[in-house]
Amino acid sequence: MSAFLDALRAAATGEAGLTTGEPHAPVRTSWADVHRLARAGAAVLAARGVRPGDAVAVLAGAPVDVAPAAQAVWLAGGSVTMLHQPTARTRPEHYAAETLTTLRVIAARLVVVGAPFEHFVPLLAEQGVPAVTVDELRGGDPSAAVDVDRAPSDPALLQLTSGSTAVPKAVRITHGNLWANIESMCAAADLRAGRDVMVSWLPLFHDMGMVGFLTLPMCRGIESVCVTPADFLSRPLLWLELVSRYGGTCTAAPNFAYALAARVLARADGLDLSSLRFALNGAEPIDVSAVQGFLAAGERFGLPPTAVVCAYGMAEATLGVSFHPWGTPLQVDVLDAVALETDRRARPADPGAPAGSVRTFPVLGPPLAGIEVQVRDPQGAALAEGGVGVLHLRGDSVTELYLSVDGPRPTRDADGWLDTGDLGYLSGGRVVVCGRVKDVIIMGGRNIHPTDIERVALQVEGVRAGNAVAVRYVPAGRRESFAVGVESREAGDPAAVRRIEDGVRSAVTAEMGVRPALVAVLPVGTLPKTPSGKLQRSAAAALLDRLTAPN
Structure with missing residues (x-):
């Protein structure tokens, strides 16, 4: 039985919900109402031929549309794939071709389409791909809904990996993977219904946005405020205004957003950031100076000096791998550059060493509960602490299968270890990432x-x-x-x-x-x-x- 589906149903009995539409027309939808809409949508999906185990793709921009659509797929027994969204610079013919390839890779039964992408419905029809709109899902009869239970080994998400457009690849995330990672992230971040408010502008086709800031609060009954990436990019200060307005306690973003936020905070007025206790920084290499700049810029608005939580994660682990312990100061390793670059050792630099002879890396905390991390040399031998090599992962939230244009292939070796392709080391059991093997x-x-x-x-x-x-x-x-x-x-x-x-x-x-x-x-x-x-x-x-x- 799926603990994840049980949690979705339980969250629908609470009072928390999702606020969308900022900054122009904010609307709050309770998780109970999201669940009611999802039940209506599940009835429509079942009537359109979706059966347990089927893959359903979602192409929609508004979080208020995505939340009930995704939940409808899960209630109908399907798996969700969030399609990458075209931008103003995307060539329509290229996007169409890439999307059709993706749909073939995941063997999509149909596509759920919402604003502002309804014009893709006729194009999908021309290619023989069934589609249903968000409005059609909302018109279903909740009392007629199917409510299928699933096993922990059944697929819940087919998450497209970063960069998988022209040559798509999806990670098959099961109900068991998803729930294990949500449980461990909530424990590490001490996320609680009734206390926390999660604020996000992250894209929902990315694992941090979809898993961390929509699926997690939706199944744990946590208050959430979501805007779109376009809202943030057109006005970056909006992100922190929402934290101030709603008393946000938890947010997340890639490193560049914190560097950008530091700049706009210098011109800001009247914000209260004192509630923000957990600002996760991940999804790209973390620049210590950007973190420090953000904390310094937010100090006059009450931002706690321990607010930023540097983290490591990847879609192959569902989302989170390790979090720096929240509520504690940023921890930075200052290493001897020669030992790192020549000997592949993480040796502390001598005090007072010149800037050019040291390398700095944020410490990304211990692995989340249920995840093991091992560092290996080029020959595959495990390294002791301080040895720099390729990070390998094993655990309940680590996925087993990729879906690709060449068919399914395993993500893990015979002993259950996933080769991440990331270089790093362990320091006191805590993870430090130095870069990608292929980029050195x-x-x-x-x-x-x-x-x-x-x-x-x-x-x-x-x-x-x-x-x-x-x-x-x-x-x-x-x-x-x-x-x-x-x-x-x-x-x-x-x-x-x-x-x-x-x-x-x-x-x-x-x-x-x-x-x-x-x-x-x-x-x-x-x-x-x-x-x-x-x-x-x-x-x-x-x-x-x-x-x-x-x-």
Whole structure:
């Protein structure tokens, strides 16, 4: 039997709910009303042929539409896949082709479509893909609803992984995986119905948004306030205004959002951030200076100095892997760069060591309950604490299966361990992540992490927060080096471009002891990113190659 479905039903008996529509027309919908709408929707889905085990895709922008639609699928016994959403820059023909490939990968029975994407219904019909609108789901009869129970091993979410558009890949998350991760995250964050208020602008096609800030509060009966990524990006201060207005206690965002928030807080007035106890920072490499800048900027509004919780997570673990203990100060490891880059050891730097000879990483806390973390060397042998290698995971929330264009394939080895592809180490049982294996830049026997180069580049005046990328680069006839691409609003000014190029080159050389072979200053919106906002280094490398290729 599914403890997750039992929790959804139990949450519908409480008084908590979901507030959407900020900042223009806020509307609060209780979780009880969401459940009533979901029962109506489940009846419609069953009438349209959805049976237990079927995959149903959802393409909708408003959280108030997604919540009952997803719950309707679960009540009907299906699994949910949140489709990536097109943006203003998305070419419709490309998006359509990619979406149809995704639907084939997950073997979707039908697609639930909501605003502002209703115009895709005829396109889906032309391709023989059945679709039902959110409004049609709302018109069902709740008394006629099916309410199917599921086993812990049955699929609940088919979560598309970051970057899986043209070549989609989905992680098969079971009811058991989902509930285990929700339980362990609630325990680590001490989330409680009746006390906590969760505030989010995260995309619901991303695991942090869908699992952490919609599914979790919906099945635990926790008050929630949700806006869309477009709302946040058009006015970043809205995020913290909502925390202030609703007494938000819990929120989350990738690192770039905290850097951006620090900037807008400098111009803000009249906020009260004293309620915010758990601001999770994850989903991309964490820059300690961005965290510290956010905490400093929020101090005059009562933001607790321990509010930011640095974390590690991934879709293959459902969502969370480790959280820094909330209510405690940010913890940072300052390491000897030579030991890290040459010997693959996390050795503390000597006190007073110059900036260029140290590397800093936030400590991401102990693994969540039910998750084991092991570090392995290139030969697969487990490393002792302080050894830098590839992180492997095992536990109840770690998934077993990928769905891909080439068919299903296992995520774990014979002993249940998942190779994350992330480099890191353990310190006192706590997780520290250094970067991705495939992104490491090797120069002169050193393993240089691109995130260190990017952190330095982002400190140069004129570089947009969160928009710097460092990639491997091999100039013609020369040894492997690296290139740095940065976005700037001044990219159209030749003098400013030269200043930023020189600034990035000098800062990186001074701090890292290596000189970039190329620095490119790019217009806003140029750097390729996944639908969830992560930098795509392989695509960025191809872009920089094209920019320097001879005509």
